[in-house]
C-alpha cells in the first residue's frame with residue numbers, strides 16, 4: 001500500500017486554502033489503496049513567475065528533494081505560466097512526475113467569486129493535478145460516460161458531481177469492480193473506470209507511481225473519427241519547411257469553421273494542451289510523434305462563427321526531428337477536441353519539411369533544449385549562437401531564451417526587439433513581444449503607449465492571437481489577488 005508524502009509548497013494564502021481540505025483530497029485516492037500524507041513544505045515569498053528564472057530554480061530545488069526523500073510536491077501559486085489565465089494547473093515535470101501545480105489566479109477560480117468561495121473547484125483541481133503525478137492523463141476520461149476527475153475542469157461544467165457519482169457507481173457495478181462509495185458531502189468528481197484501474201495498479205508498485213520517467217501522454221493513438229468540420233491549414237509564408245535534423249519546427253496554423261453554424265473548439269491549441277497532435281512521417285513509412293515537455297490543464301473553449309478563422313503560431317522543439325534522415329518528409333498535424341468522444345479529429349493538414357543534416361546545428365538545438373528545460377544556465381550566449389547563420393530561426397530562438405534569463409533590462413530589451421524582426425518565425429516574435437510587454441509594464445510604462453508600439457510591428461490578422469493573449473494578461477481580479 002503506497003504511502004506518498006505530499007509537500008504543500010506555495011504562497012501562504014494559497015497554502016491556507018488547501019491545508020484544511022487536504023483530508024478530502026487524500027480521501028479521493030484512499031479507496032484505491034493510496035495513502036497521501038501531508039508534509040509541510042516551503043512557503044514562497046513571491047510568485048515564481050514574477051522573478052527571472054523563478055520556476056527553473058524552484059523546480060530544480062523541489063526535484064532534488066523528491067529524489068532524496070520520495071516526496072511529491074503540490075505547488076500553489078497565483079500566476080499561470082506566461083500568465084496565460086486559461087491554464088488552471090500543470091504537471092511541471094512530466095519527465096519525473098514529482099511536481100504538480102495549481103494556479104489560483106486562473107480564470108476558472110475567478111469566474112464566479114474567488115478561490116475562497118470556490119473551495120470545491122480548488123479540491124477538484126488539486127485531485128486532478130495529483131492524478132497526473134500517478135500517470136493519469138486526460139484521455140483516461142474518455143469515453144465520456146460522465147464527468148470524471150481527469151476531465152479538464154471547464155469540461156465538467158454541465159454535470160453536477162452527484163450525477164457523475166451515480167453514473168460511476170452504476171458503471172463500477174456493471175464492471176464487477178469493488179463498489180464505489182459516494183463521498184459525503186459530494187465535493188469532487190469520481191475517477192473514471194480507466195483511472196480507477198490505473199490507480200489500483202499503483203498499489204503493486206509499477207509504473208503508475210510518481211518519480212518515474214514514463215509519463216504516458218505520447219499522443220500517438222488518436223482515433224481517426226470525427227467529421228472534420230474545421231479547415232486547418234499551415235499559413236503560407238509562415239512555414240519554415242527547411243529544418244535541420246534534431247532541430248525545431250515552426251509554423252502558423254489557420255483554423256477555419258467550414259460549417260454553416262457556429263462551432264466550439266479548444267482555445268489553447270498546442271501539443272502541451274492535448275489539442276494538437278503533430279508527427280513526422282519518415283520516408284521509410286515510420287513516424288515520430290511530438291512529445292511535449294509540458295502538460296497543461298486548460299479546457300478553455302472558443303466560438304468560431306461560420307467562415308471565421310483563428311490563427312495559432314507554434315514553435316515545436318523536442319526530439320520530433322531527431323530520427324529523420326536527410327531529405328523530404330511529411331509533417332502531419334491534427335486538431336483534436338479532448339472534449340469529444342475518443343478525441344475526435346476536428347481537422348488536419350500536412351506539409352513537407354526538407355531535413356538537412358548539420359551536426360553543429362543539431363548540437364546547438366540540444367543546447368537550446370537544455371536551456372529551456374532549465375538544465376543549463378545562460379552564461380554562454382555568445383558561444384551558443386556562434387556559428388548559427390543569422391537567418392536561421394534557431395538564432396532567434398536562442399536570443400529569446402537568453403533574453404528571458406538576462407538580469408540587465410537594457411540588454412534584454414535589445415534582444416527581445418531583435419526577436420521581433422519579420423524574418424523570425426511568428427511564434428518566436430509573439431513570445432518576444434509578450435515578454436517585452438510584461439517587462440515594460442513592470443517598469444511602469446504607459447500601457448497604451450506600449451500597445452501602440454507593439455501594434456505597429458504586428459499588423460497581420462495572424463497576429464490577433466498575440467493581442468488576445470496580451471489582453472488577458474491584465475485583469476482587475478488578478479491585481480486584487482496579488483494585493484491580498
Ligand SMILES: [Zn+2]
Pocket residue numbers: 128129132138152296297298
Ligand atoms: Zn490535467
